[in-house]
Amino acid sequence: MIEAIGNTPLIRLKHASEATGCEIYGKAEFMNPGGSVKDRAALAIIKDAFARGALKEGGTVVEGTAGNTGIGLTLVAQAMGCKAVIVVPETQSREKLDFLRMIGADLRLVPAKPYRDPGNYVHVSQRLAQEMGAFWANQFDNTANREGHRHSTAPEIWAQLDGKIDAFTCSCGTGGTLAGVALGLRDLAQKANVKAPEIVLADPEGSGLYGWVKDNDLSVQGSSITEGIGQSRITANLDGSAPDHAERISDSEALEEIFRLTQEEGLSVGGSSGINVASAIRTARRLGPGHHIVTILSDGGARYQSKLFNPEFLKSKNLPTPPWM
Numbered sequence: 001m002i003e004a005i006g007n008t009p010l011i012r013l014k015h016a017s018e019a020t021g022c023e024i025y026g027k028a029e030f031m032n033p034g035g036s037v038k039d040r041a042a043l044a045i046i047k048d049a050f051a052r053g054a055l056k057e058g059g060t061v062v063e064g065t066a067g068n069t070g071i072g073l074t075l076v077a078q079a080m081g082c083k084a085v086i087v088v089p090e091t092q093s094r095e096k097l098d099f100l101r102m103i104g105a106d107l108r109l110v111p112a113k114p115y116r117d118p119g120n121y122v123h124v125s126q127r128l129a130q131e132m133g134a135f136w137a138n139q140f141d142n143t144a145n146r147e148g149h150r151h152s153t154a155p156e157i158w159a160q161l162d163g164k165i166d167a168f169t170c171s172c173g174t175g176g177t178l179a180g181v182a183l184g185l186r187d188l189a190q191k192a193n194v195k196a197p198e199i200v201l202a203d204p205e206g207s208g209l210y211g212w213v214k215d216n217d218l219s220v221q222g223s224s225i226t227e228g229i230g231q232s233r234i235t236a237n238l239d240g241s242a243p244d245h246a247e248r249i250s251d252s253e254a255l256e257e258i259f260r261l262t263q264e265e266g267l268s269v270g271g272s273s274g275i276n277v278a279s280a281i282r283t284a285r286r287l288g289p290g291h292h293i294v295t296i297l298s299d300g301g302a303r304y305q306s307k308l309f310n311p312e313f314l315k316s317k318n319l320p321t322p323p324w325m
């Protein structure tokens, strides 16, 4: 199972490429065994914990997550003879919660609270790990997360495009994917003696990171129905990664891309992938034709059936609905 994580295909996105005259690619992270990009972080964090002796066979991993990291950690933990206790805000999609229960995670739901509140899921998971004497994965500030992407996702992308990459864009939850891929691609470009690709942060409404990149201002406005992305602080994983540019993408723009990918390209993806593809298209328009741009297809659409593919829910939020429904 461990060996099945990573080495995902890089898929040329037809509409995005044809509309911009660039070659736009999505890394198919929804094909990981746990169904998301977070399998890589889970594997990197658990491997590092084993190497440091912080976790041993028979031990327990505790983590606070929007769901995908919990799924990855539970599966990797079980593959390595451990157990997982997963703390999730109760606002996350029913599909992710059901999946966690289905695979045997010890699931603890908590009310959604801001990070500054001691009842926030991240702080609850830290306290729980301390009380249990268990290993706390700490995906936001444990840089084993971004190191995993630096040494797997980045070299895979580089090899898949033979080093021909002008820009990379993705959204951030922990920032592990964006920062790890940025650091990895910058290392590889330096070794090859070529210009490093531009790193573009893709941010939903209700996140502070766009303002951080543009004006060094982390204040937050608006909100988003996307899950697992958006951040209002500089996590240890993001620290020192310095994106070159940022795009802020609305839910409507992301949904249009998700519906088009489904209907015209047979790719069923979740909300953050829509934000990512919309950002890749904006980046292509800004750079002009002839560029190679890579983004992340973070997870699959089935994880959000009751929200992103539910016309009643979408209408209640004044958002576009899937044209075929």
Ligand code: PMP
Pocket: 036, 037, 038, 066, 068, 069, 171, 172, 173, 174, 175, 176, 177, 178, 227, 228, 229, 270, 272, 273, 298, 299
């Ligand atoms: N997309 C989805 C669907 C996620 O679950 C997450 C992680 N919470 C991300 C994107 C962001 O990834 P990262 O934590 O590496 O920034």
